[in-house]
Amino acid sequence: MYRSHNCGELRIADVNKEVTLAGWVQKSRDKGFMIWVDLRDRYGITQLIFDEARTDAQVMQLAKSLGREYVIQVKGTVIERESKNNNIPTGDIEVLVKELTILNEAQLPPFTIEDETDGGEDIRMKYRYLDIRRNPVKNSLLFRHKVTQEVRNYLSNLDFCEIETPYLIKSTPEGARDFVVPSRMNPGQFYALPQSPQTFKQLLMVAGMDRYFQIVKCFRDEDLRADRQPEFTQIDCEMSFIEQEDILNVFEGLTRHLLKKFHNIDIDKFPRMTYDEAMRTYGNDKPDIRFGMKFGELNAVAQHKDFAVFNNAELVVGIAVPGAASFTRKEIDALIDWVKRPQVGASGMVYVKCETGGHYKSSVDKFYDQEDLAKWAEITGAKEGDLILILCGPANKTRTQLSALRMELGNRLGLRKPDEFAPLWVVDFPLLEWDEETGRYHAMHHPFTSPKREDIHLLDTDPGKVRANAYDLVLNGNEIGGGSIRIHDKATQELMFKHLGFTPEQAQQQFGFLMNAFQYGAPPHGGLAFGLDRLVAILAGQETIRDFIAFPKNNSGRDVMIDAPAPIDQAQLDELNLAITLKD
Amino acid sequence: MYRSHNCGELRIADVNKEVTLAGWVQKSRDKGFMIWVDLRDRYGITQLIFDEARTDAQVMQLAKSLGREYVIQVKGTVIERESKNNNIPTGDIEVLVKELTILNEAQLPPFTIEDETDGGEDIRMKYRYLDIRRNPVKNSLLFRHKVTQEVRNYLSNLDFCEIETPYLIKSTPEGARDFVVPSRMNPGQFYALPQSPQTFKQLLMVAGMDRYFQIVKCFRDEDLRADRQPEFTQIDCEMSFIEQEDILNVFEGLTRHLLKKFHNIDIDKFPRMTYDEAMRTYGNDKPDIRFGMKFGELNAVAQHKDFAVFNNAELVVGIAVPGAASFTRKEIDALIDWVKRPQVGASGMVYVKCETGGHYKSSVDKFYDQEDLAKWAEITGAKEGDLILILCGPANKTRTQLSALRMELGNRLGLRKPDEFAPLWVVDFPLLEWDEETGRYHAMHHPFTSPKREDIHLLDTDPGKVRANAYDLVLNGNEIGGGSIRIHDKATQELMFKHLGFTPEQAQQQFGFLMNAFQYGAPPHGGLAFGLDRLVAILAGQETIRDFIAFPKNNSGRDVMIDAPAPIDQAQLDELNLAITLKD
Numbered sequence A, B: 001m002y003r004s005h006n007c008g009e010l011r012i013a014d015v016n017k018e019v020t021l022a023g024w025v026q027k028s029r030d031k032g033f034m035i036w037v038d039l040r041d042r043y044g045i046t047q048l049i050f051d052e053a054r055t056d057a058q059v060m061q062l063a064k065s066l067g068r069e070y071v072i073q074v075k076g077t078v079i080e081r082e083s084k085n086n087n088i089p090t091g092d093i094e095v096l097v098k099e100l101t102i103l104n105e106a107q108l109p110p111f112t113i114e115d116e117t118d119g120g121e122d123i124r125m126k127y128r129y130l131d132i133r134r135n136p137v138k139n140s141l142l143f144r145h146k147v148t149q150e151v152r153n154y155l156s157n158l159d160f161c162e163i164e165t166p167y168l169i170k171s172t173p174e175g176a177r178d179f180v181v182p183s184r185m186n187p188g189q190f191y192a193l194p195q196s197p198q199t200f201k202q203l204l205m206v207a208g209m210d211r212y213f214q215i216v217k218c219f220r221d222e223d224l225r226a227d228r229q230p231e232f233t234q235i236d237c238e239m240s241f242i243e244q245e246d247i248l249n250v251f252e253g254l255t256r257h258l259l260k261k262f263h264n265i266d267i268d269k270f271p272r273m274t275y276d277e278a279m280r281t282y283g284n285d286k287p288d289i290r291f292g293m294k295f296g297e298l299n300a301v302a303q304h305k306d307f308a309v310f311n312n313a314e315l316v317v318g319i320a321v322p323g324a325a326s327f328t329r330k331e332i333d334a335l336i337d338w339v340k341r342p343q344v345g346a347s348g349m350v351y352v353k354c355e356t357g358g359h360y361k362s363s364v365d366k367f368y369d370q371e372d373l374a375k376w377a378e379i380t381g382a383k384e385g386d387l388i389l390i391l392c393g394p395a396n397k398t399r400t401q402l403s404a405l406r407m408e409l410g411n412r413l414g415l416r417k418p419d420e421f422a423p424l425w426v427v428d429f430p431l432l433e434w435d436e437e438t439g440r441y442h443a444m445h446h447p448f449t450s451p452k453r454e455d456i457h458l459l460d461t462d463p464g465k466v467r468a469n470a471y472d473l474v475l476n477g478n479e480i481g482g483g484s485i486r487i488h489d490k491a492t493q494e495l496m497f498k499h500l501g502f503t504p505e506q507a508q509q510q511f512g513f514l515m516n517a518f519q520y521g522a523p524p525h526g527g528l529a530f531g532l533d534r535l536v537a538i539l540a541g542q543e544t545i546r547d548f549i550a551f552p553k554n555n556s557g558r559d560v561m562i563d564a565p566a567p568i569d570q571a572q573l574d575e576l577n578l579a580i581t582l583k584d
Helices: A057-064 A121-126 A135-157 A198-206 A244-263 A275-282 A329-340 A370-380 A395-412 A490-499 A504-517 A532-539 A570-575 B057-064 B121-126 B135-157 B198-206 B244-263 B275-282 B329-340 B370-380 B395-412 B490-499 B504-518 B532-539 B570-575
Strands: A018-030 A034-041 A044-051 A071-080 A093-104 A180-182 A190-192 A211-219 A231-240 A272-274 A315-321 A350-355 A359-362 A387-393 A423-427 A432-435 A440-443 A470-475 A478-485 A525-531 A578-580 B018-030 B034-041 B044-051 B071-080 B093-104 B180-182 B190-192 B211-219 B231-240 B272-274 B315-321 B350-355 B359-362 B387-393 B423-427 B432-435 B440-443 B470-475 B478-485 B525-531 B578-580
Touching (some): A018 A044, A034 A057, A044 A057, A044 A071, A135 A211, A135 A244, A135 A532, A135 B135, A180 B180, A198 A211, A198 A504, A198 A525, A231 A244, A244 A470, A244 A525, A272 A275, A315 A350, A315 A395, A329 A387, A350 A370, A359 A370, A387 A395, A478 A532, A525 A532, A570 A578, B018 B044, B018 B093, B034 B057, B044 B057, B044 B071, B135 B211, B135 B244, B135 B532, B198 B231, B198 B504, B198 B525, B231 B244, B244 B470, B244 B478, B244 B525, B244 B532, B272 B275, B275 B395, B275 B423, B315 B395, B329 B395, B370 B387, B387 B395, B470 B525, B478 B532, B490 B504
Parallel strands (some): A272 A423, B044 B093
Antiparallel strands (some): A018 A034, A018 A071, A034 A044, A071 A093, A211 A231, A231 A525, A315 A387, A350 A359, A350 A387, A423 A470, A432 A440, A478 A525, B018 B071, B071 B093, B180 B190, B211 B231, B231 B525, B315 B387, B350 B359, B350 B387, B423 B470, B432 B440, B470 B478, B478 B525
16 A cells, blocks of 8 residues: 555544655645645645755655656655644645655646636546546546445345346337447347347346346437437336336435435425426426426417417417516517527517516507406416516427526526425326327337326327326436336237337337237336436536546547547458448 | 235234235146145245135136236235245245236246246246246346445445446457447447456546446457356456555455355455466466365476386376275276367376375386385375376476366365355466467456566566566456556556557557556556456356346357347448448
8 A cells, every 4th residue: 555544534633643645746835945735636635744944855855846746655744734724624734744755757737637627628528537636527426426326225225136137239220229239240230239228127027026226328329419428327227016106106215315315305205297287387398396487378368359479379378587577678688589599499579577566567568458467477476576478389389488488597597506406206298209200109208108098098099198107207307217117918019019100020020029028927017217427417416417427428429538439440340241331 | 016015025923914915826726625826926935825615706716717927916814824834934824815816917938937947048048037037047136136235335335436437438459359339420430348447447546536446347259158248247446556465455355245244254364376376286377275186296206217208298297186096997097088088188197096005006007116106195195095197298288187187076076165165366477478379478467467577677588477466366266356456657558568569559549548648647556357247156156157147148149038139220231331241
């Protein structure tokens, strides 16, 4: 061992101890006759002191040569500091150095190793091993470890068994795009990397394992949106002989445990909301309920006058922005411009200021009187001093637009507090959703989700209306997990594939192993998966996942540190019976 | 929840309770007026009783229809059994059924769901979800979970932080063959799946994470020998500011903890042996030291007579087989045939029977007298009643042959007891080994292993003699882990690549990111990886890993259950800019 103590543990009680420390030079101050060095490791910072009067001249000389991020080992005596530093736990002491060894020199790092660094995202990713030395990243990784340990212990105590499922599986064109892996031993054939262990965990239920979990990497070859990664980590779970209520209880318990453990927050019972209600009230299936601004639908009280824009709209809907009646004309115009940006796509916005004394002032005063506007205020829940913002148009689109506006205002007004946690179950998701591009229905969750029994008769007549036994856990406006009660009999599974446009042959070829398994005694089962990267980020009060992943990829799916992906040797291609067909 | 209790928990104290159980029909006995059903789930078996006198006629009728592996739910009353079954924990009670629901029917399984099944390996793999219902496989998976939980908690308590490293990395032709993953977003380029997180864990040390571990899947595209898997799991660890001694201590502690926890065995200090000693004494770098039969080198006492076979041999070496002097001529001939099989490859074998009264009888009595043979007995440690078996030839080959014989005899004589655990550290491995095929030196562990400082000068003159700071943990004749102190400076790493036949450009292109990292303050570091699949199997007293993997692949790398790998769509190939060049 190169050290007797780490850089975070010495205290006033250790004074006079002879110690050996090792770590990185965070910084040094050279006053000529005295040199102070902040020595850093994962556990903290300890101040070293080299003093002409008490330190050997040769050691003194060597100390003067130390550069930032040099790796050194020192032996010395713990002494009480003259001027204490209350900001760090070791701030009462320093180590008077007797011996100094340079273990490794360091080039000047390309950015400062400080909490607030001068390095941009790109350079930090290229030198991620230096970036991780910074407290914000280091602490994110340590926090992630703590969360996963808690999750594992919590689930293990509930008799969940972690079982590793294979990474080299079979490609299924349904759903997102697979990463594939050519097989050398089976020429012309490919494995696929799992998008999730879905079918395997269901087979484990057929196998009688009863309660399964796995913290597992999953892969999707998608064009990356901001903050998506081609490889990501799931807390994947499945249970047998349960109903939806049982799953919600178990994972509500897990989430409650994490909130208590890491934030000392007690949340009794998580609220629940149907998908329909979430869409109507927040325009969103993952509403952030830390703040209000619930949607008020105004058709009944806004389509009786001569305002054609409203009269022709499928939906007129507004929100009351608290305290925003004081917004200037310029500020409101900026908001109107904001909703008209192509990313939001509204064609315009109506506003109503709820001024003091119960007076309303709106951009449509020409069409509506005070009595009309009072009704709008009532429906949107607007109070004196609030600002009502109203959008109209096709129902779904308008809800999405108003939801975007609500979230933007939530951010701007500081209503999305990072230390507040508002979990919410959204239930009763639709089974199917219409896909414009392919002109057919897709499974909203996946093809193994069971329809609600009472809705099955709608599959032929009104497929979009069939509700699924599917649920999402939403935390602070982020979907952190989702799952469903699965189909567990062959007939229903075949019916589902039929409605998803599979021929019986396609269904058999791709998922025959699962439907076959259902014929050998499959128990009722269901489960859920949490996105670990996001869960950890949100638990840490942040929304970007990148700092919670040691070596993330950029938006082109590249690891810029190791420079991957990269070309491979012709010999490798030959062995795999592959040729590249790039026409460039 | 479909049940109030599981099938393993009801006891005599539960008599008179109204309970609901769910599970699989293990078997049923129909006596006409009474039917007994063994209901099984992961937790155990509970006997159900349907009694004409006490059970509704309709339920009775339904019970008669139950087939093996049907999934059912029953409601009933716990009653005391008339004839108790002491073999199962629930054997004092049975459940008198009032209501019966068939949750799912089952086709007759293709093999019996019993501890000793009638199903062969192939059919069990195809229906692995049924195979896992059998206790031996189910318990193996549950045991694996317990071991991994212990490992995680043990290492976490020692401040090790589990950090996920990427699965989509860069191919490096050094070492075993990579599985590669074509990148759609970076046409013509490929990721590789990691053979181990080696470089990433070293970068985490450069990053200051100090103590890392990860239980992680690794991938090697090798022609599969028996009991190898293309994907396998490692307990991967790395530490900074340590020396070899520190790493051995930590992982000896972990192993000791597991042996104590799962077998209540206390092993104080693990023995250590150098690689040279292991090869000389056991002909093997992973000796099973649960039994003796150490090698005795006989050159000095066997090359002084007219026996040309011995005189011309580089090495004459023997072992004393305890109590085997009683072997018949036929048995000994069979052993001679065994060592002459091509898999072993010896050209012959000499034997000496150590008979009672201090008399020796050998197959070379023509050449050697009793005094000679007494010396052989002394050197091999043979006692009265033992049989000395002697091979000769080129030193390395002969040692390997004698080692194979020793292991075979250890098995035959029952000396390799599954409930005995004999760990051993093998240290001071050679840095390089000569590869006949490529005509150059390869790294025996990997190119990042540091040479012993005192041997570096031999790199140019006698590379095969350079010892590495490398060590293996051996348990019962199996290598369960290995590791090394790493190189942590660019100059030594460059020197190493040079001796492995890399041009500076190749080294830079493939491992530039690591050597670059070493220039920014790399701490001294080292680590180790345990093979989890094997560790778990050996801890369970078994040597084949397949039952400890939920969904293993066969020797052609196929998952016969899901039928992977498989061809993919032309559209997928096109998107990846790939063509298959099979000439067939």
